Amino acid sequence: MPRRNRGDTSDGSRYHVTSEINRRTLELYQKEMKRLFITVIAEAKDKYAFTLWNFCIMDNHFHFLIQPAVGVSLSDIIKWIKMVYAIRWNNIHRIHGHLWGDRFWCRRIRDDADFLTVYKYIDENPLQAGLVTEAWLWEFGGLFHHQQGITLIVADAPGWVVAALPQHGTVPIPSPSH
Numbered sequence: 001m002p003r004r005n006r007g008d009t010s011d012g013s014r015y016h017v018t019s020e021i022n023r024r025t026l027e028l029y030q031k032e033m034k035r036l037f038i039t040v041i042a043e044a045k046d047k048y049a050f051t052l053w054n055f056c057i058m059d060n061h062f063h064f065l066i067q068p069a070v071g072v073s074l075s076d077i078i079k080w081i082k083m084v085y086a087i088r089w090n091n092i093h094r095i096h097g098h099l100w101g102d103r104f105w106c107r108r109i110r111d112d113a114d115f116l117t118v119y120k121y122i123d124e125n126p127l128q129a130g131l132v133t134e135a136w137l138w139e140f141g142g143l144f145h146h147q148q149g150i151t152l153i154v155a156d157a158p159g160w161v162v163a164a165l166p167q168h169g170t171v172p173i174p175s176p177s178h
Helices: 032-047 076-093 112-128 141-150 159-164
Strands: 015-020 050-055 059-067 105-108
Touching: 015 076, 015 112, 032 050, 032 105, 050 112, 050 141, 059 076, 059 112, 112 141, 112 159
Parallel strands: none
Antiparallel strands: 015 059, 015 105, 050 059
């Protein structure tokens, strides 16, 4: 079956993107591998002009709310991130072969209401998966990065998003006591 044409993804639109590890194995399970993925995203930001509004790195997939700059291809960005990460992952584990499953899935964000819905969905992904008791505790997501003031890959939440989702403001939530 031929690939579905994504259309023009270089017009400055916002997208919800997700991609899974091959066979849905838990190859992103280790924190070190998630940190490596964040490093690759940061390197991609040096190579390509895009805004990462929100993200979540799960054990076997990731979600981005991303906006390539006008003239920058979403496909080029995601392809580069997945390729570079796979090469590094394979080198660390001394194996060869595919890491990622099918091509990435993406959907253009229709409007601000849709943007907010996807923003919240990405925040709640680790909570829904039972990985944390509070969404802001997931250190591999935009909400945690906003709370901790980490600006390496995720953009500041727009003011209207903070008005709707105050937890995305810049005041850190204290770490839970263990």
